[in-house]
Amino acid sequence: MGYPHPSHSRETPVISKYFGDPEARTLAGWQKRGGYEVLKQALSTDPVEVQNVVKDSGLRGRGGAGFPTGVKWSFMKPDGKTHYLCINGDESEPGTFKDRELMRWTPHQLVEGAAVAAHAIYAETAYIYIRGEYTEPIARVSEAIREAYAAGILGANAMGSGKRVDVHVHKGAGAYICGEETALMNSLEGRRGNPRIKPPFPAVAGLFAQPTTINNVETVCAAIHVLRNGADWYKSLSSPTNPKSTGTKLFSVCGNVARPGNYEVGMGFPMKDFLWELCGGPPAGRAFKAIIPGGSSVPILTPEECEAAVMDYEGIQAAGSLLGSGGVICFDDSQDMVRQIARLARFYAHESCAQCTQCREGTAWTTKILERIRDGQGTMKDLDTLLEIADNMTGKTICVLSDSCATPVVSGLKKFRHEFEAKIPKNRSSVMIPSLSTAAA
Amino acid sequence: MTAPAAPANPGMVTLTIEGREVIVPPGTNLIEAAKTAGVLIPHYCYHPSLPVAGVCRMCLVEVEKFPKLTPACATTVGEGQIVHVHSAKAREARKGVLEFLLINHPLDCPICDQAGECELQDYTFAEGRKDSRYMEPKRFNPMEDFGGDVLYVPNRCILCTRCVRFMDVVAKESVLNVSERGDRAYIGKFEGADLTHAWASNVVDLCPVGALLSKDFLNKARAWELDRAASICPSCSQGCNVMLETRDNVVVRIRPRPNASVNQHFACDVGRLNYRWINRRDRLEYPQVRSSQGLVTTSWSEAVKAAASAITAAARVTVLVSPALSNEALYLLGRIASHVSATAVMTIARGPEAPLPGVKDLSLRAERAPNHTGAELFGFTDVISPTAGLGSNDLLIVADAAASVSAVPDGVRVIVIGTVLDDMLKGATIVALPVCNFAEEDGTFMNLRGRVQRFQQSKAPPAQVRPTYRVFGEVAAAIGAGSYPALASDVFATIVATVPAFAGMTYRTLGLQGAPATLPAGAAV
Numbered sequence: 001m002g003y004p005h006p007s008h009s010r011e012t013p014v015i016s017k018y019f020g021d022p023e024a025r026t027l028a029g030w031q032k033r034g035g036y037e038v039l040k041q042a043l044s045t046d047p048v049e050v051q052n053v054v055k056d057s058g059l060r061g062r063g064g065a066g067f068p069t070g071v072k073w074s075f076m077k078p079d080g081k082t083h084y085l086c087i088n089g090d091e092s093e094p095g096t097f098k099d100r101e102l103m104r105w106t107p108h109q110l111v112e113g114a115a116v117a118a119h120a121i122y123a124e125t126a127y128i129y130i131r132g133e134y135t136e137p138i139a140r141v142s143e144a145i146r147e148a149y150a151a152g153i154l155g156a157n158a159m160g161s162g163k164r165v166d167v168h169v170h171k172g173a174g175a176y177i178c179g180e181e182t183a184l185m186n187s188l189e190g191r192r193g194n195p196r197i198k199p200p201f202p203a204v205a206g207l208f209a210q211p212t213t214i215n216n217v218e219t220v221c222a223a224i225h226v227l228r229n230g231a232d233w234y235k236s237l238s239s240p241t242n243p244k245s246t247g248t249k250l251f252s253v254c255g256n257v258a259r260p261g262n263y264e265v266g267m268g269f270p271m272k273d274f275l276w277e278l279c280g281g282p283p284a285g286r287a288f289k290a291i292i293p294g295g296s297s298v299p300i301l302t303p304e305e306c307e308a309a310v311m312d313y314e315g316i317q318a319a320g321s322l323l324g325s326g327g328v329i330c331f332d333d334s335q336d337m338v339r340q341i342a343r344l345a346r347f348y349a350h351e352s353c354a355q356c357t358q359c360r361e362g363t364a365w366t367t368k369i370l371e372r373i374r375d376g377q378g379t380m381k382d383l384d385t386l387l388e389i390a391d392n393m394t395g396k397t398i399c400v401l402s403d404s405c406a407t408p409v410v411s412g413l414k415k416f417r418h419e420f421e422a423k424i425p426k427n428r429s430s431v432m433i434p435s436l437s438t439a440a441a
Numbered sequence: 442m443t444a445p446a447a448p449a450n451p452g453m454v455t456l457t458i459e460g461r462e463v464i465v466p467p468g469t470n471l472i473e474a475a476k477t478a479g480v481l482i483p484h485y486c487y488h489p490s491l492p493v494a495g496v497c498r499m500c501l502v503e504v505e506k507f508p509k510l511t512p513a514c515a516t517t518v519g520e521g522q523i524v525h526v527h528s529a530k531a532r533e534a535r536k537g538v539l540e541f542l543l544i545n546h547p548l549d550c551p552i553c554d555q556a557g558e559c560e561l562q563d564y565t566f567a568e569g570r571k572d573s574r575y576m577e578p579k580r581f582n583p584m585e586d587f588g589g590d591v592l593y594v595p596n597r598c599i600l601c602t603r604c605v606r607f608m609d610v611v612a613k614e615s616v617l618n619v620s621e622r623g624d625r626a627y628i629g630k631f632e633g634a635d636l637t638h639a640w641a642s643n644v645v646d647l648c649p650v651g652a653l654l655s656k657d658f659l660n661k662a663r664a665w666e667l668d669r670a671a672s673i674c675p676s677c678s679q680g681c682n683v684m685l686e687t688r689d690n691v692v693v694r695i696r697p698r699p700n701a702s703v704n705q706h707f708a709c710d711v712g713r714l715n716y717r718w719i720n721r722r723d724r725l726e727y728p729q730v731r732s733s734q735g736l737v738t739t740s741w742s743e744a745v746k747a748a749a750s751a752i753t754a755a756a757r758v759t760v761l762v763s764p765a766l767s768n769e770a771l772y773l774l775g776r777i778a779s780h781v782s783a784t785a786v787m788t789i790a791r792g793p794e795a796p797l798p799g800v801k802d803l804s805l806r807a808e809r810a811p812n813h814t815g816a817e818l819f820g821f822t823d824v825i826s827p828t829a830g831l832g833s834n835d836l837l838i839v840a841d842a843a844a845s846v847s848a849v850p851d852g853v854r855v856i857v858i859g860t861v862l863d864d865m866l867k868g869a870t871i872v873a874l875p876v877c878n879f880a881e882e883d884g885t886f887m888n889l890r891g892r893v894q895r896f897q898q899s900k901a902p903p904a905q906v907r908p909t910y911r912v913f914g915e916v917a918a919a920i921g922a923g924s925y926p927a928l929a930s931d932v933f934a935t936i937v938a939t940v941p942a943f944a945g946m947t948y949r950t951l952g953l954q955g956a957p958a959t960l961p962a963g964a965a966v
Contacts, residue, residue: 175622192619197495197515354600354619354626355496361541364624368577385574392537395509396498 005259008278012237012248015221016264019105025140027147030108036153038224042116043161048074050120054223056231058246063088063179063216064295064325066313069223075203076121076211083123084207086188086214087114089130089137090172090179093295094347096327098250099217101262103130103137106221107144113220115154115165116227121213124164128217129184132174142169176351180399181214182206183353194353195399218250238312239268245312249326253279256286256332267312271319274311275330286332290416294324296344297404299411321411337416338423341408342370348405359402362393366409378424383413448520456522463518471513471524472500482526483535483564485649486601487514490706490800492610497601499564501534502526510534532568539569545580545624547596555651557664561599582627587617588635590642590656590710595627598652604628604644611707611799612638628652639795639805642710646696655694657714662688670899671698671953673886675765675879676712677792677806678813680888682953683708685716685880685899692719692880692900700954703892707797709805718878719900725862725875726904736862736870741905745912748856748872749919755836755854758783761827763842764810766909767884768819768893769932771812772940773913773925774840775819780922783838787821788845789813806889811879815887818942818960828853839866841876841909858912874916875906882908883929885951887958894955895948 004020007013018024024033042050055070076083087110091099103110114126130138145167148154158165170188172178178187182196185207206212226234226247234247245267251274254260258280265274275281275291282288288303293311299321301309309319316323331340349363366389369382390406397403413420449455453464458471461478473489475482485497493514501510505523510531513524525531542561550556582595605617605628616636620629630636636644645655667686674681674695681704686694695716697708728744729736739747752758760778762771764787778785789808796804813823827845831837833852839845843863849855855869860878862870881902887893902908910932914925926932930948937943942958950956 197493197512349623352623354622354624355494355602356498357496357538357541357599358498360600360624360626361544364580365541365544365575365577372577392534392541396501396534396537398495 005261008263010269010273010277011264012266013264014225014237014248015102015106015109015218016250016262018109019101019262021105024106025108025144027108027144027151027153030106030112034228035108036112036159038227039112039115039119039153040159040161042119042227043159043163043165047078047120047122050116050227053231054120054226057226057234058231058243059219059222059226059234060245060313061216062218062222062249062326064093064297064322066323069215069219072203072213072215073117073120076123076213078122079211082125082208082210083121084210084212085114085118085121085123085126086181086184086207086212087117087126087128087217087220088179088181088184088214089128089134089141089217090184091134091217091325092131092174092176092179092351093297093325093327094344095252095254095292095329096295096325097252097254098262098326100134100137102217102221102250103134103141107137107140108148109221109224110141110217111144111148111154111167113222113224114167115158116224117213117215117220118165118167119163123213124166126165126167127170127188127207128167129170129172129178129188131172131178138169138171145169175353176347177353177399177401180401183399184214185212192353194355195401197398222247238266239310242268242310242312242314244314245323249311249323251311251326251328253328253330255328255330256283256288256335257281257330258283265311268315269311271306271309271311271316275306275328279328279330282330282332286334288330289333289335290331290337290340292321292327292329292331292408293319294322295327296329296347297400297407298322298324299407300415301411302415336374337412337419338370338374341412341416342367342374344408345370345405348401352401352405356397356402358393359397359405362389362402363405365389366393366405370409373420373423376423376425378420380421380424382424383417383420387413454518454520456518456520456524458524459526465518467518469518471502471504471511471516471518474518475513475524475526480526482513483560483568484514485560485599486603488603488647488706490611491603491606491647494602494606497538497599499535499538501531501538503528503531535564535568536570539565540573540575542599543569543573544575544577545596546599547579549597553597553651554654554659555597555648555664559651560649580624585630586656587630587653588641589637590714591636591645592654592656592659593628594652594654597650598628599650600626600628601649602628603647603649604653607644607647608636608638608641611643611797612640613798614638616641617644639711640707640709640797642713643697643707646706655713658694662693667693668899670897672880672896672899673811673894674708674712675811675886676709676715676809678808678810678889679704679804679806680811680886680890680892680894680955681708681712681803682894682955683712685719687900690900692716698953702954703888703894704803705800707800707803709795709797711792711795711805719880721861724860724903724906725857725873726906728875728905729862729870729873731871736867736873741907741915744872744874745915745919748858748874748916751836751854751856751871752777752781752838752916752920755781756834758836758838759827759831760785760821760838760840761842761845762787762816762821762840763845764789764808764813764816764821765879766812766816766841767879767882767896767929768812768815768887768936768943769884769929770840770909770913771816771819771821772936773910773917773932774838775821776922777838777913777917777920778820780917780920785819785821786824786827787813787816787842788825788827789823790844802890808889811888812886814889814891815885818887818940837869840913841878858909858916860906874912875904876909876912877902877906881906882910884910885933891942891958891960892955893943893946893951893958895951895953
């Protein structure tokens with residue numbers, strides 16, 4: 001649903017069906033809408049069966065990487081160890097705000113999804129990690145958990161099943177990197193939010209060194225609909241041409257666009273229709289210049305590249321970018337791409353956890369060069385240097401923050417090189433350093 | 442995951458690193474495996490005594506069939522792996538890391554203490570860029586006194602976090618942290634905490650660059666001016682393996698030398714900083730004998746003769762030794778003592794024990810002497826007051842143990858065989874024989890667990906000073922207690938032949954790591 005706009009007829013609202021409906025926030029309202037039926041049934045079902053339904057549905061992680069959810073759950077075996085579920089509600093990717101709305105409007109959907117997922121991975125405890133700036137979502141989810149405990153839905157005997165399910169909210173402190181799964185676990189444990197080296201993978205030794213599964217908010221919300229209506233129903237929501245991307249996806253649209261907001265469409269939706277019909281195209285009198293389709297970490301697309309693209313994992317990849325978190329950022333022709341890319345780089349330089357050399361130094365250096373070019377102090381050589389730095393920053397670090405900083409730089413330089421060149425004073429071979437030039441004079 | 446190939450060597454993993462076949466136990470990481478083939482994989486954050494962090498990204502290597510470069514520190518060996526350390530791709534990645542590490546580095550090698558033993562300098566020289574593309578202003582942070590003996594120069598820091606991990610995991614006293622994020626990050630101290638832990642100075646050695654410096658060694662010498670000799674720390678009975686570093690015959694620094702059985706890679710602050718006495722200038726430099734004009738300088742042969750006749754003529758002899766003498770010296774002193782049925786005693790200085798929690802059985806020991814175990818083995822007993830009950834019938838031989846004597850009772854005659862002639866002893870001294878301190882001779886110590894470890898000469902003795910084992914050997918021969926060789930290794934061979942605890946040892950087999958003695962049951966271990 002295109003909250004705050006009325007739902008468009010071509011949308012497929014499943015997880016976003018109750019956006020804007022305050023009654024759905026309450027336990028009574030959620031139960032009236034069929035809430036917690038899936039949990040009740042799941043708790044009496046063998047976790048392997050739950051895993052299999054989700055596996056069959058083709059549901060993939062909605063946080064960005066797109067790993068098949070059922071397969072991830074099936075890594076967790078009943079081995080007698082304490083298992084943990086982490087729900088990633090850190091949602092710190094610039095341009096992404098789908099989880100925020102899910103948590104604001106349907107907190108019980110998340111609590112139910114978390115409880116179902118916990119059961120599916122033989123865990124009794126789920127932690128919902130929500131970024132600190134999300135004060136309203138934190139309040140809504142906390143209230144939902146309180147209601148659920150009071151109603152016996154959570155606790156030592158969840159819904160009378162005899163099974164224990166505990167769900168806790170953990171408030172992040174606002175670091176982007178804490179959305180990285182292992183950094184999130186460090187943060188939950190009370191440590192500095194630094195990503196961990198893998199292996200060991202979380203499924204082997206995650207939170208508190210126990211087997212852990214981590215899922216995005218949207219993923220577990222979608223999972224309960226899969227379990228309620230079946231895998232085949234879920235697959236029927238998306239374009240039949242691509243069986244690898246199934247179900248619906250919630251896209252957050254922001255930037256220079258007529259109707260920003262969240263839109264839930266079936267996978268495989270044509271991007272052109274999405275941008276023009278659903279989102280209303282660029283602001284009046286403007287034209288699109290660039291689209292970032294999946295949060296700030298993915299390659300920038302030109303409007304031409306978006307023309308024929310379809311919105312699913314493979315479709316956006318074919319167009320030269322990634323589905324990522326589903327945060328669609330639109331730029332119109334009034335935007336200075338150098339300024340925008342420099343701003344993105346500054347974000348990553350600010351958020352680098354400082355562990356890996358390439359990221360710590362590379363993000364900051366990239367930012368300094370970009371800002372110098374933006375301020376008219378660049379040289380042609382800087383453009384080559386930027387690409388070489390980006391190459392040194394890609395695929396060499398513990399997590400992908402470094403790669404994420406390099407991505408918009410590389411794609412931006414490839415697609416908007418003329419804008420960079422236009423900022424560079426003609427025939428300049430070296431940087432003008434004011435103190436030196438005055439000294440020479 | 443592919444099915445594991447049948448191992449070529451059962452129980453071991455066989456792989457190829459830089460074209461060389463390597464056979465190592467399972468679980469070994471690639472850096473350690475490469476070492477066995479003589480291949481150094483450049484690294485900063487990895488250290489064999491610390492948990493793996495995998496953050497410097499310097500040790501990226503190419504492993505065939507791996508999609509990306511992999512950090513060698515965090516990758517365990519796999520059967521049949523083919524590892525390329527110096528492929529174009531790996532070298533390019535390291536070149537990139539080096540460039541990143543240097544963009545905010547002040548490049549102040551000419552005034553940096555680490556220059557000459559700096560891994561950033563070494564690797565940059567080996568495979569870095571010849572120029573910098575960095576044209577922006579550099580990050581600047583002021584120097585900070587970290588307490589203890591440690592000074593932090595953040596501009597040189599590469600944030601490898603070895604120091605943080607040492608304090609957290611080995612010293613188990615969290616003092617250091619990584620503060621801030623991105624390129625603003627630096628090593629910070631927790632509020633109100635200081636590097637006052639007894640083993641804190643190890644962070645200076647662990648630091649691969651010039652970011653953590655010893656205040657004691659600051660601006661004292663350049664690394665390439667130093668001579669180094671393998672030695673044993675004389676400050677307590679732990680027997681930490683150390684390197685004595687000298688400049689122009691002066692010891693300027695003591696640093697730990699790795700020994701997995703004793704001190705891993707570590708040494709405590711007390712041991713490191715307790716070296717100035719080795720360089721004392723007020724040494725006893727010539728043999729002296731008392732005559733009508735007082736103590737007069739004489740020849741070695743006259744002095745030894747005088748000492749021998751005093752010993753044989755004495756009614757009662759007490760041999761007071763320092764538990765910091767070598768086994769070789771103490772063995773010969775033991776022979777002298779038993780030949781004249783002397784009382785053989787020592788005193789052991791004591792101080793507070795200070796363990797390093799992260800390493801098993803490693804501590805600054807309460808017994809502040811390197812060889813009290815050896816001394817006990819050679820028949821010397823620990824007493825509180827070695828001069829009590831002595832009178833005019835007594836001859837006291839003080840073997841470098843002036844510190845054990847608070848006052849000489851009236852009438853007692855003293856033979857001093859030591860590095861210095863203490864004023865308090867001077868009046869009673871009839872013969873004074875100058876000997877080397879441990880840094881000026883070869884020898885062995887036995888640590889509190891009975892491990893026999895060699896130390897090597899690291900500086901030249903002054904004037905006519907002679908090695909302890911030679912002087913004691915000559916005195917022993919002069920009183921008729923046998924004849925002894927003039928080399929430390931030969932004296933040691935004599936010990937091995939007569940003392941069962943040392944059975945089978947030679948200087949060669951002891952090497953630089955030592956070996957445990959077979960101590961009789963109930964021995965002081």
